[in-house]
Amino acid sequence: MVNCLLASTSTIFGSTYLDYLFDSLEQLFQNTDEVVFIPYARPGGISHDEYTKIAKKGFKNINKSIVGLNTFENPIEAIKKAKGIFTGGGNSFVLVNGLYQNGVIPILKDKINSGTPYLGTSAGSNIAGPTIKTTNDMPIVYPPSFDSLGIIPFNINPHYLDPDPNSTHKGETRETRIKEFHEFNNTPVIGLREGSWIRVQNEETTLQGSQLNARIFEKGKDAYEIPEGTSLKFLR
Amino acid sequence: MVNCLLASTSTIFGSTYLDYLFDSLEQLFQNTDEVVFIPYARPGGISHDEYTKIAKKGFKNINKSIVGLNTFENPIEAIKKAKGIFTGGGNSFVLVNGLYQNGVIPILKDKINSGTPYLGTSAGSNIAGPTIKTTNDMPIVYPPSFDSLGIIPFNINPHYLDPDPNSTHKGETRETRIKEFHEFNNTPVIGLREGSWIRVQNEETTLQGSQLNARIFEKGKDAYEIPEGTSLKFLR
Numbered sequence: 001m002v003n004c005l006l007a008s009t010s011t012i013f014g015s016t017y018l019d020y021l022f023d024s025l026e027q028l029f030q031n032t033d034e035v036v037f038i039p040y041a042r043p044g045g046i047s048h049d050e051y052t053k054i055a056k057k058g059f060k061n062i063n064k065s066i067v068g069l070n071t072f073e074n075p076i077e078a079i080k081k082a083k084g085i086f087t088g089g090g091n092s093f094v095l096v097n098g099l100y101q102n103g104v105i106p107i108l109k110d111k112i113n114s115g116t117p118y119l120g121t122s123a124g125s126n127i128a129g130p131t132i133k134t135t136n137d138m139p140i141v142y143p144p145s146f147d148s149l150g151i152i153p154f155n156i157n158p159h160y161l162d163p164d165p166n167s168t169h170k171g172e173t174r175e176t177r178i179k180e181f182h183e184f185n186n187t188p189v190i191g192l193r194e195g196s197w198i199r200v201q202n203e204e205t206t207l208q209g210s211q212l213n214a215r216i217f218e219k220g221k222d223a224y225e226i227p228e229g230t231s232l233k234f235l236r
Numbered sequence: 237m238v239n240c241l242l243a244s245t246s247t248i249f250g251s252t253y254l255d256y257l258f259d260s261l262e263q264l265f266q267n268t269d270e271v272v273f274i275p276y277a278r279p280g281g282i283s284h285d286e287y288t289k290i291a292k293k294g295f296k297n298i299n300k301s302i303v304g305l306n307t308f309e310n311p312i313e314a315i316k317k318a319k320g321i322f323t324g325g326g327n328s329f330v331l332v333n334g335l336y337q338n339g340v341i342p343i344l345k346d347k348i349n350s351g352t353p354y355l356g357t358s359a360g361s362n363i364a365g366p367t368i369k370t371t372n373d374m375p376i377v378y379p380p381s382f383d384s385l386g387i388i389p390f391n392i393n394p395h396y397l398d399p400d401p402n403s404t405h406k407g408e409t410r411e412t413r414i415k416e417f418h419e420f421n422n423t424p425v426i427g428l429r430e431g432s433w434i435r436v437q438n439e440e441t442t443l444q445g446s447q448l449n450a451r452i453f454e455k456g457k458d459a460y461e462i463p464e465g466t467s468l469k470f471l472r
Contacts, residue, residue: 013404044412045419091416093375133376138413139329140369140420142382159407168249170430171395176280177374180327183281184376194406 002151002200003028004118006125008158008192010058010089012210018058018121020195020210026062028117032083035059037066038108040098041090041123055088075102079111089122089158092135096127097143109149118151122158125192129155134181134189136174152198152205153187153236160191160215175215175223182219188235191215191223198232205232238387238436239264240354242361244394244428246294246325248446254294254357256431256446262298264353268319271295273302274344276334277326277359291324311338315347325358325394328371332363333379345385354387358394361428365391370417370425372410388434388441389423389472396427396451411451411459418455424471427451427459434468441468 005021005028012020029035039051052068059066066086072078079085085108087095099105112118112128120128126135127148134155163173172180178189192198195210206229207214213225216235241257241264248256265271275287288304295302302322308314315321321344323331335341348354348364356364362371363384370391399409408416414425428434431446442465443450449461452471 009406011406013406042416042419043408045416094416094420133378134374136374136407138370138372138417139375139382140413140417142369146375146378159405161405161407169395169397170245170247170249171372171397172279177376180278180281180330181374181376183278184330 001115001203002113003115004112004120004128004151004200005197006128006152006156006200007119007121007197007209008125008160009194010121012195017054018061021197022062024197024199024208025119028119029062029064029084032064032117034065034067035084035086035119036069036078036082038069038085038087038095038099038124040069041088041092041095043088043090051088051090055086069104075104076107079104079107082111082116084117085111086119087121087124087127089124091140092123092126092132092137093139093141093143095123096132096146096148097141099127100144105149109151112149112151125156125158125198128152130187131155131185133185134178152200152232154232155187155189156198157189157191160193178217178223182217186219188219189217190232190235191217196228206230207232237351237439238349239351240348240356240364240387240436241433242364242388242392242436243355243357243433243445244361244396245430246357248431253290254297257433258298260433260435260444261355264355265298265300265320268300268353270301270303271320271322271355272305272314272318274305274321274323274331274335274360276305277324277328277331279324279326287324287326291322305340311340312343315340315343318347318352320353320355321347322355323357323360323363325360327376328359328362328368328373329375329377329379331359332368332382332384333377335363336380341385345387348385348387361392361394361434364388366423367391367421369421370414388436388468390468391423391425392434393425393427396429414453414459418453422455424455425453426468426471427453432464442466443468
């Protein structure tokens with residue numbers, strides 16, 4: 001009975017924060033006026049309060065209020081009582097570290113698994129997979145573990161980027177990095193392009209958004225594309 | 237009395253493995269015919285033996301033999317006896333994990349600090365800084381620590397990439413990521429473009445290679461450029 005929306009990015013090019021998701025978010029959060037915001041990922045190093053302000057402004061467009069998890073004395077209780085939860089993007093290492101430090105991983109997992117509507121963008125989507133081992137972020141803090149929520153049985157690579165055929169750069173492409181991941185791990189990976197999201201609802205898991213394909217990486221197989229609308233139940 | 241060469245990349249565009257470094261490597265390794273190769277970073281997930289073959293082929297051009305650290309029963313003893321050491325690029329997390337698993341960090345540090353010629357490329361350069369927290373790599377394994385050798389007092393960001401002004405991608409630029417690093421860490425960072433290297437010799441630390449600038453990031457300052465030939469002694 002998971003009910004979540006896991007987006008590759010909060011913002012698509014030429015648009016404003018969350019704009020392309022408003023219709024979907026109205027539907028996701030239809031039964032609550034207030035959403036608890038987890039600001040731990042601190043994009044660009046901004047403070048929890050600054051980040052919460054950005055989320056507030058975004059959610060005003062769909063007439064929902066946002067309350068920052070950092071403003072509660074007891075974050076575990078706050079999540080326990082939440083009727084909707086949103087984890088924003090930023091740095092996945094900082095995010096996971098914050099979740100561990102505040103001891104909220106088990107309760108967050110329970111709440112999402114028992115049907116509390118959940119929105120993740122970028123790093124906030126990343127943590128819905130079993131680990132953050134397919135993040136693009138820099139490891140600027142050392143978290144106690146790379147294990148994350150495991151709401152879905154596969155890992156997400158958000159902001160997925162195709163190799164640039166004209167590049168003269170010798171650093172690894174995203175595809176190479178994910179292939180290296182599979183030398184050490186078995187978990188399937190979805191390369192989620194900006195504008196795509198994963199919708200988990202009514203026992204279904206579907207690729208949605210912007211008529212975009214996603215790229216699937218399974219250990220021992222060549223990577224392949226799937227179109228918008230594809231069920232992801234096979235991916236485990 | 238450190239004597240090392242820390243390169244952004246093993247290979248520059250349109251060239252072959254190590255080719256642009258041959259002159260410098262002949263000078264670096266002038267007093268030894270054999271170099272111990274640390275293949276732990278496993279680029280593209282290739283095996284230690286496969287990786288050692290690549291290094292062997294490269295070093296044949298300067299008439300030096302390469303012996304893989306993985307072929308020794310006791311890697312600590314092997315490093316202790318080495319007259320030259322080369323750590324190749326690949327995945328920094330896999331590399332550091334391998335160094336910890338084999339218990340070679342303290343001896344490797346001692347050897348380089350006591351003057352054994354050392355070459356690092358990419359991930360192999362990354363580990364010369366205090367931590368691997370400014371790597372570009374995917375965290376595909378969880379190492380016991382992000383602490384690395386600390387041969388130099390600043391961190392390296394290898395394969396440094398300037399932001400693309402025409403990009404429509406919303407993922408973080410390299411500069412944004414390094415700025416986020418400085419929200420949580422004080423260590424200065426050098427963004428080392430492909431074709432550049434750092435030469436530590438005779439108590440001097442200098443930016444060298446390809447007439448390229450490097451980009452310096454210090455906490456609380458705007459990032460700035462330095463030209464080839466600049467002494468890096470100020471960076472600590």
